[in-house]
Structure formats: structure tokens, C-alpha cells
Amino acid sequence: MNGLEIDNVSLSFGGLKAVDGLSFSVEPGSVFTIIGPNGAGKSTVFNLICRIYDPSQGDIRFNGKSLRKAKSHEVINHGIARTFQNIELFEHASLLDNLLIGRIRHGKFGPLSELFFTRSQMRQELAHRRKAEEIIEFLDLEGYRHARVADLPYGVRKKTEMARALVSEPKILLLDEPSSGLTSEETDDTAFVIEDIREVLGVTVVMIEHDMKLVNKVSDMVLAINEGRFLASGSASEVQSDPDVQAAYLGGQAA
Numbered sequence: 417m418n419g420l421e422i423d424n425v426s427l428s429f430g431g432l433k434a435v436d437g438l439s440f441s442v443e444p445g446s447v448f449t450i451i452g453p454n455g456a457g458k459s460t461v462f463n464l465i466c467r468i469y470d471p472s473q474g475d476i477r478f479n480g481k482s483l484r485k486a487k488s489h490e491v492i493n494h495g496i497a498r499t500f501q502n503i504e505l506f507e508h509a510s511l512l513d514n515l516l517i518g519r520i521r522h523g524k525f526g527p528l529s530e531l532f533f534t535r536s537q538m539r540q541e542l543a544h545r546r547k548a549e550e551i552i553e554f555l556d557l558e559g560y561r562h563a564r565v566a567d568l569p570y571g572v573r574k575k576t577e578m579a580r581a582l583v584s585e586p587k588i589l590l591l592d593e594p595s596s597g598l599t600s601e602e603t604d605d606t607a608f609v610i611e612d613i614r615e616v617l618g619v620t621v622v623m624i625e626h627d628m629k630l631v632n633k634v635s636d637m638v639l640a641i642n643e644g645r646f647l648a649s650g651s652a653s654e655v656q657s658d659p660d661v662q663a664a665y666l667g668g669q670a671a
């Protein structure tokens with residue numbers, strides 16, 4: 417199957433089943449949102465996809481190929497990029513340098529060839545810069561190109577993290593709570609950005625999100641989980657009106 421498949425995956429931390437026999441699939445070209453109360457296992461699912469954790473059972477496939485043998489740093493070579501719940505950038509580097517670091521998977525040269533700056537390396541360097549500039553323009557970040565990330569407002573840093581993931585030209589982008597810490601105006605802007613990522617760049621989006629307004633606006637498909645297990649899936653409104661989902665939110669902290 418094309419797209420991302422999570423097939424009967426489990427992972428425990430000591431006695432706690434963080435993900436428990438979970439299966440779902442993500443259609444290419446869609447925006448797929450995972451919701452669930454705090455501690456439901458959402459970020460653990462992302463960490464399993466990105467090979468930060470190894471599942472104790474089950475398989476994760478992307479375009480039919482198992483990711484189980486991939487190392488975490490190789491996941492990007494499969495066309496999977498992500499952002500984090502807590503922004504993870506090189507704070508003391510400029511926005512542009514952070515984006516150029518995000519191009520690493522496209523580098524074809526070994527350390528020795530770095531000593532000799534050949535014509536093809538120059539062409540590659542130019543291609544990296546062009547891609548970085550294209551994404552800067554796409555996300556309206558032109559004014560911040562040379563600013564140090566640590567000096568940027570929170571919302572812009574969040575966008576920078578998205579940009580850093582996008583310059584790797586992923587097929588699928590995992591967004592961990594893209595609206596967290598944003599103002600409602602910035603969250604509205606994020607909805608447009610996500611739609612453009614899908615429509616203009618043709619990138620599939622899988623997102624973890626608590627803000628139901630954003631979920632309703634952009635999601636083609638929503639999956640609700642609780643205690644690491646499947647609760648419901650369907651359209652945003654179907655999932656939100658599901659009695660099991662409502663009970664899970666009432667049982668825990670509301671999202």
C-alpha cells in the first residue's frame with residue numbers, strides 16, 4: 417500500500433503500555449490528525465515512526481517498505497520529516513543556516529571531497545540555497561532570513577522548525593502540536609500553511625493537535641486514541657461525537 421501504515425504496534429515503558437496494538441493508515445496527500453487526552457500515546461506514536469523507539473511488536477511501513485530496520489537518522493531518507501512539541505532548532509545559528517542543515521539528506525559528498533570545493537559541489541550548494549530560499553518565501557519568513565533563531569518571536573521559531581523540515585523535501589511531514597503556544601491569529605495562519613503544504617507542495621501531513629478549531633479546519637481524517645489504543649476514526653465531527661472519545665476526554669484532562 418502507498419502511504420504510511422502502522423500495523424498492530426505496541427510499546428511499553430516498564431509496566432506502562434504507552435502504545436497498545438495500534439493500527440492505522442494514512443492516505444498519501446491527506447491531512448491526518450491524531451487526537452487524544454494527555455498521556456494517550458500520541459507523541460510516542462511519532463517517536464515510533466521516527467525510529468526513536470523500537471516497537472515491541474508490529475510493523476511500520478511507508479509506501480510498502482518496513483521502517484523497522486531504519487536507524488532514526490535514516491528516516492529522513494525515506495521522505496519522513498518532523499517537528500517537535502518543544503521546538504528543536506540550533507538556537508545560536510541563523511534561520512537560513514538552520515534550513516541549510518535541514519538539507520543534509522541531499523548531500524552526496526563525503527568528508528574528503530569537502531576539502532576540494534568542486535564545480536558539482538558548488539552546484540549542490542546553490543541548489544540547497546535555492547531550496548532554502550523557496551521555503552523561506554513559501555512560509556513568508558523573508559524578513560528573518562539572517563536573524564539568530566534564539567532572537568526570533570516564538571511563532572516565527574515554530575514556523576522555522578516547519579521550514580527546516582520542509583527543506584528536506586519530505587513526502588510526509590509529522591507535526592507535533594503545531595498550534596501549541598501560538599496566538600489564535602497565528603493558529604489561523606497555521607491552518608492556511610498546513611493546507612498549502614498539502615495543496616502546493618503535495619506533502620502528506622500527519623499532525624498531533626489539541627486545538628479542535630484547527631483540527632476541524634484542516635483534517636481529512638482524524639484518529640482518536642487513549643491509553644495507547646484505538647478509540648475512533650473518521651471525519652473530525654464523527655470522531656468528536658463518538659461516545660468513547662467523549663468519555664475518554666471526560667475521564668482524563670480535557671485537551
Ligand SMILES: Nc1ncnc2c1ncn2[C@@H]1O[C@H](COP(=O)(O)OP(=O)(O)OP(=O)(O)O)[C@@H](O)[C@H]1O
Pocket residue numbers: 429432434452453454455456457458459460461
Ligand atoms: N520515555 C518515556 N519513559 C517513560 N514513560 C514515558 C516515556 N515517554 C512517554 N511516556 C509515558 O507514556 C505515556 C504516553 O506518553 P505520550 O507522550 O506519548 O502521550 P501524549 O498523548 O503525547 O501526551 P501529551 O498530549 O500530554 O503530549 C504517558 O503515560 C507518558 O508518561
